[in-house]
Amino acid sequence: MIILFIGDIFGQPGRDMLTASMPSLRDRYRPDFIVANGENAAAGRGITFATADDIFRAGVDVITMGNHTWSRKEILNMIDANSRLVRPANYPRGVPGRGRTVVEKNGMRLCVINLMGRVYMDVLLDDPFQTADRELQAMKGQADAILIDFHAEATSEKLALAMYTDGRAAAVIGTHTHVQTADNRILPKGTAFISDVGMTGPADGIIGVDAKIVLKKFTTSMPVQFEAAEGRAQLNAVVITIRPDGLAEGIERIVL
Numbered sequence: 001m002i003i004l005f006i007g008d009i010f011g012q013p014g015r016d017m018l019t020a021s022m023p024s025l026r027d028r029y030r031p032d033f034i035v036a037n038g039e040n041a042a043a044g045r046g047i048t049f050a051t052a053d054d055i056f057r058a059g060v061d062v063i064t065m066g067n068h069t070w071s072r073k074e075i076l077n078m079i080d081a082n083s084r085l086v087r088p089a090n091y092p093r094g095v096p097g098r099g100r101t102v103v104e105k106n107g108m109r110l111c112v113i114n115l116m117g118r119v120y121m122d123v124l125l126d127d128p129f130q131t132a133d134r135e136l137q138a139m140k141g142q143a144d145a146i147l148i149d150f151h152a153e154a155t156s157e158k159l160a161l162a163m164y165t166d167g168r169a170a171a172v173i174g175t176h177t178h179v180q181t182a183d184n185r186i187l188p189k190g191t192a193f194i195s196d197v198g199m200t201g202p203a204d205g206i207i208g209v210d211a212k213i214v215l216k217k218f219t220t221s222m223p224v225q226f227e228a229a230e231g232r233a234q235l236n237a238v239v240i241t242i243r244p245d246g247l248a249e250g251i252e253r254i255v256l
């Protein structure tokens with residue numbers, strides 16, 4: 001099984017870059033499944049019907065989310081109905097949507113679990129480690145491979161969760177920091193890992209946002225309204241190769 005995982009799709013530049021890159025990515029990597037983080041799809045904050053539609057139409061099978069899950073109220077009208085849109089599983093019980101999904105294609109089943117970290121993030125979330133135990137246990141024998149999008153800030157928390165689930169998940173892919181890290185590897189028990197897959201969106205902003213606006217914030221400490229940067233775009237992704245036993249044999253970085 002080959003999985004293409006695309007880093008946080010940021011605004012229109014990210015959605016356009018995704019659509020434009022898909023034919024060559026498909027040709028080159030022949031992915032069975034395509035997963036993308038969509039928490040920044042709508043102008044950098046959250047996701048809407050139209051922006052989710054753009055991403056699905058480009059060929060993405062599952063969209064994962066993160067700390068911007070609820071930034072657009074519109075998501076409340078679609079998250080329960082759309083089984084291919086997942087939000088972090090460690091939101092407390094009763095929160096709309098689902099934290100995992102299983103998609104089936106070419107006679108193979110891929111389970112995607114979304115989790116969010118707590119270090120330098122929302123500390124009111126449930127423990128991602130215990131949640132991972134619960135989710136992995138529930139999925140035992142229900143899928144040919146399990147991929148976790150761990151949306152977190154601290155590299156230590158990301159690696160800790162990957163080590164914790166090593167040998168139980170096919171891949172733990174970090175998202176949220178928008179900067180691709182060079183630590184892609186297979187952990188000792190067979191889980192593919194990268195601290196952060198990076199971002200798909202404006203190449204010349206500051207993690208997607210117009211640099212002038214971010215600089216104003218850093219140099220004045222005044223409140224600002226973030227807007228997506230214009231100009232060149234980038235795509236960051238990883239391609240993961242899964243063995244028949246559901247663990248990984250390769251993880252390669254992609255930067256366009």
Ligand SMILES: [Fe+2]
Nearest residue numbers: 008039040176
């Ligand atoms: Fe993001």
Ligand SMILES: [Fe+2]
Nearest residue numbers: 066067068176
């Ligand atoms: Fe995020």
